[in-house]
Amino acid sequence: MTAPQDFQTFVFLDLETTGLPRDQPCMAELSLFAVNRRSLQCPAPQLPQLPQPPRILDKLTLCIDPQKPFTPKAEEITGLSNRTLEENGKLDFNRAAVDALRAFLDRQASPICLVAHNGLRFDFPLLRTELLRAEADLPPDTGCLDTLPALRDLDQVANQSYQLGEVFRRFYGQDPVRAHSAEGDVLTLLLVFLAKAPELMEWAAVGARSWGDVKPMYPPSPVDHCAV
Ligand code: DCM
């Protein structure tokens, strides 16, 4: 992004998937928590006391039939499987899911900034692949903040882990809950963000990328559409 962006809404996002980028994964769950900047401008929590998430917060969580086999590792850590998603009648990332996502974002005060941990390497490129496969996209000027490089940049500390759970443990001295569920990971991310919200919002104003510059994780192919 060129000019500093006064983002009004931060949309925390996490995806659960069938595997890692080398597996050309498909989405199996997505979760978004949208928070207005006003609710992030609260005093920093007295660490390690765990803050309450903001009272005013919109949520969207969808389970998705990924139509591609989970790797054993992804199945183990997410607690999702092709069989259980299918037994529960979950559909693929279809038009209704795309419309729900876009309507959810359209309801938020703009400009909006998507926030994901390791988002530039994982969540944003994969979401872009999935949207393009569904012949959809997001507005190209949507902001994209990756909290992993942002926190690393703010800390200026060498040789420490920036894995989401590790950052959470450093701030709050306890394990995050429901790791590897999309909603659990979004809550963890939001609580991590709250520990440094003023600095991260300032960082986002100049450091956020644009959705239009996010390269898809892999070319979406409707033909071999994540066949099981
Ligand atoms: N993932 C994986 N193997 C790992 C870690 C993650 O296959 N060791 C995949 C499956 C997860 C997705 O990445 O659903 C997102 O990771 P996370 O749950 O940390 O958000």
Ligand code: MG
């Ligand atoms: Mg996750």
